[in-house]
Amino acid sequence: MIGNIIRLGWKNVWRNPTRSGVVIIAVMLGTWAGIFSAGFFNGMVQDVLDNQIELSIGHIQIMHPQFEDLYDPKYAVDNSDQVFEHLQGQPYVTDISVKSIASGLAQSTRSNFGVTINGINPQPKSTLAINQYLTEGQMLQPNDRNGILIGNKLAERLGLDLKSRMVLSFQDVDGEITGGAFRVAGIFKTFSSNYNENTVFVQRDDLNRLQGMENAIHNIRIDTDNMAKAETYADSLRATFPSLEVKTWRDLAPDLRYMFDMMDMMLYIVMIIIIIGLIFSIINTMLMAVMERTRELGMLRAIGMNKARTFSMVIWETVFLTLVGSPAGLLLGWGTISYFESTGINLSAFAEGLSIYGFGTVVYPTLDGMYYFNIMLMVAAAALLSALYPAWKSLQLNPVEAIRKLN
Amino acid sequence: MAVITTKDVTKVYNSDQVPVHALRGVDLEIKKGEFTAIVGPSGSGKTTLLNIIGGLDAPTNGRVIVQGTDLGTLSDSELIDFRLHHIGFVFQAYNLIPVLTSIENVSFVMQMQGKPAQEYNAKSEQLLEEVGLADKIHKRPSELSGGQQQRVAVARALASKPDFVLADEPTANLDSVSSGDLLDMMADLNKKEEMTFVFSTHDQRVIDRARRIVTLVDGQIDKDEVKD
Numbered sequence: 001m002i003g004n005i006i007r008l009g010w011k012n013v014w015r016n017p018t019r020s021g022v023v024i025i026a027v028m029l030g031t032w033a034g035i036f037s038a039g040f041f042n043g044m045v046q047d048v049l050d051n052q053i054e055l056s057i058g059h060i061q062i063m064h065p066q067f068e069d070l071y072d073p074k075y076a077v078d079n080s081d082q083v084f085e086h087l088q089g090q091p092y093v094t095d096i097s098v099k100s101i102a103s104g105l106a107q108s109t110r111s112n113f114g115v116t117i118n119g120i121n122p123q124p125k126s127t128l129a130i131n132q133y134l135t136e137g138q139m140l141q142p143n144d145r146n147g148i149l150i151g152n153k154l155a156e157r158l159g160l161d162l163k164s165r166m167v168l169s170f171q172d173v174d175g176e177i178t179g180g181a182f183r184v185a186g187i188f189k190t191f192s193s194n195y196n197e198n199t200v201f202v203q204r205d206d207l208n209r210l211q212g213m214e215n216a217i218h219n220i221r222i223d224t225d226n227m228a229k230a231e232t233y234a235d236s237l238r239a240t241f242p243s244l245e246v247k248t249w250r251d252l253a254p255d256l257r258y259m260f261d262m263m264d265m266m267l268y269i270v271m272i273i274i275i276i277g278l279i280f281s282i283i284n285t286m287l288m289a290v291m292e293r294t295r296e297l298g299m300l301r302a303i304g305m306n307k308a309r310t311f312s313m314v315i316w317e318t319v320f321l322t323l324v325g326s327p328a329g330l331l332l333g334w335g336t337i338s339y340f341e342s343t344g345i346n347l348s349a350f351a352e353g354l355s356i357y358g359f360g361t362v363v364y365p366t367l368d369g370m371y372y373f374n375i376m377l378m379v380a381a382a383a384l385l386s387a388l389y390p391a392w393k394s395l396q397l398n399p400v401e402a403i404r405k406l407n
Numbered sequence: 408m409a410v411i412t413t414k415d416v417t418k419v420y421n422s423d424q425v426p427v428h429a430l431r432g433v434d435l436e437i438k439k440g441e442f443t444a445i446v447g448p449s450g451s452g453k454t455t456l457l458n459i460i461g462g463l464d465a466p467t468n469g470r471v472i473v474q475g476t477d478l479g480t481l482s483d484s485e486l487i488d489f490r491l492h493h494i495g496f497v498f499q500a501y502n503l504i505p506v507l508t509s510i511e512n513v514s515f516v517m518q519m520q521g522k523p524a525q526e527y528n529a530k531s532e533q534l535l536e537e538v539g540l541a542d543k544i545h546k547r548p549s550e551l552s553g554g555q556q557q558r559v560a561v562a563r564a565l566a567s568k569p570d571f572v573l574a575d576e577p578t579a580n581l582d583s584v585s586s587g588d589l590l591d592m593m594a595d596l597n598k599k600e601e602m603t604f605v606f607s608t609h610d611q612r613v614i615d616r617a618r619r620i621v622t623l624v625d626g627q628i629d630k631d632e633v634k635d
Contacts, residue, residue: 004515004518008504008506008507008515011506011507012506014506015505015506295500295502296502296504296505299496299498299502300504301487302461302463302490302496303490303491303495303496303516303563303564303567304487304488304490304491304492304516304519304520304567305487305491305519306484306487306488306491307484307487309519399463400458400463400464
């Protein structure tokens with residue numbers, strides 16, 4: 001009998017094709033909108049994360065435990081050769097780069113501004129990530145003494161052009177203020193306006209010399225084969241080098257971590273809001289369907305259809321109504337995301353606003369397969385939830401009242 | 408043996424705080440194979456009596472016994488099940504399921520009874536043939552005339568092999584030709600299969616064909632005549 005009740009439920013869906021069609025399309029569009037917006041925002045956050053990791057954070061960083069507190073140059077990684085040797089033997093390490101870092105003041109004849117000074121070796125790939133963002137000039141060359149790369153925002157603020165001279169002031173190894181004159185070798189413009197304003201790159205040798213140190217390394221950045229395993233890799237490094245501070249991208253960029261975690265939650269919140277809207281739309285439609293069939297439902301009860309069958313018939317109707325539109329919406333959402341995942345969505349019209357938050361101007365929507373599965377579960381749960389009230393309502397029918405309406 | 412027995416059945420509706428006595432102590436016995444018309448003016452209690460006999464409504468007082476079962480002792484779900492297996496209904500407005508074909512409408516009751524597909528399909532075809540709709544088994548109600556729909560409704564009422572069929576004003580929506588055909592068909596089923604029919608009706612054509620006429624006036628049996 002259950003097969004026949006299911007069949008009847010399916011046929012009932014198509015009694016009023018226009019009304020059912022509207023609900024099915026609403027479910028489809030709702031599911032699509034949920035999937036697509038989730039993919040869009042996920043892509044945005046993933047983009048920020050990928051950019052930040054590529055440009056400045058990496059997957060893991062190793063430093064002296066006290067360096068981060070004061071950026072005091074004396075807290076360098078003393079056993080950097082030993083660390084290097086160890087890292088080069090690890091199969092998960094895909095790239096290693098080193099930096100000297102100072103916190104200082106950039107000055108020009110017009111103005112000054114606080115900056116983070118990165119002393120880099122121009123060779124390794126990851127430190128060269130800035131290379132792709134250069135809009136003027138060129139990357140620092142090994143023989144290019146006292147060259148400096150600055151962001152376009154800083155250049156604007158200090159009134160600097162290519163080849164302009166500027167002064168950097170910072171603390172040396174003895175705690176005294178020191179400084180040096182640098183010549184602008186290149187101007188970069190990344191996705192983040194903050195970064196473009198408060199970050200500069202010089203050669204590590206130049207920085208070390210002014211700091212009164214030789215070959216000092218304050219930060220070792222490691223890129224791995226899988227950023228999701230960064231914590232596991234970091235644990236093993238912590239065990240090997242207990243005297244050093246080993247941090248993963250999640251520790252180094254808590255704002256990104258929170259954004260990432262929050263976005264994960266937001267994706268579901270957006271979907272829940274859409275589903276709540278759909279639930280009311282489905283309940284409304286099903287109530288109409290039940291109410292206009294009072295006579296028929298009364299007749300069915302009169303000739304012997306029990307409450308369980310009446311209830312399940314309405315449940316199946318609702319489930320069908322929902323489950324026709326939902327897979328179509330999922331498919332449409334998957335198709336849209338797959339298309340834009342390769343072509344991207346150009347938001348250059350909003351570039352200024354987006355760069356304040358470090359977002360890129362082209363968003364590549366992306367969504368984990370698990371999310372599609374979870375959405376399917378949520379929609380199925382919503383279908384059942386929407387079905388309960390109309391189904392309960394159908395049971396409240398008194399066959400005698402219905403019989404009176406019959407005649 | 409009596410298929411239906413009502414003992415001192417009363418029904419009082421409390422409408423706007425004013426009690427309305429729809430039935431006042433109805434004692435009735437209907438035997439197997441009877442073709443009975445319950446007649447009377449509007450408001451005399453015909454439909455109420457039919458609802459109570461059919462287990463759709465409960466009497467305020469008194470008892471209704473169908474094939475030895477006191478309907479007052481059954482729970483709601485037992486009553487639904489009892490109706491499914493023992494009582495056939497024919498309604499004035501046909502009330503077929505519009506999304507199902509004739510054969511599906513007829514077989515639906517047997518499906519609810521848990522009969523196997525082979526059995527309910529064969530039986531439904533046979534019943535539709537008996538009511539003269541062998542060529543309409545795959546038609547939906549919207550493709551049938553009023554008379555044809557009511558024939559499907561009769562076939563549906565008989566599908567559960569009920570002890571009796573209750574028909575509330577079955578000809579009220581039909582033209583005279585369709586009414587005549589339908590009544591001929593029911594009379595034929597009554598004669599051949601000894602199926603018990605109980606009608607509530609105003610229709611003189613039904614009254615003319617009935618072999619027993621129970622007249623209700625103000626909720627009481629005024630006359631109970633059996634034709635020779």
